[in-house]
Amino acid sequence: MHGRIFWTIDEVRDVVRAFAAHYNAEWLIKKNRHRSPLDMRAVWLEQTSGRAT
Structure with missing residues (x-):
């Protein structure tokens, strides 16, 4: 994620989801x-x- 340029919000979402899963x-x-x-x-x-409960 760091230093990477994203062109769409979907790219950002995909990378954040992958990071969270990892x-x-x-x-x-x-x-x-x-x-x-x-x-x-x-x-x-x-x-x-x-x-x-």
Whole structure:
């Protein structure tokens, strides 16, 4: 994204969506014990699924 010239808003949207998908699936976050955001969400859902609402 950085330094790239976009000619349409659709190009920008596509690149941002691709970045977000990559970030959420692949990036390991230290505060998440070196897990990706998607992995942390799965852990959170597993832990909270048995709780009463």
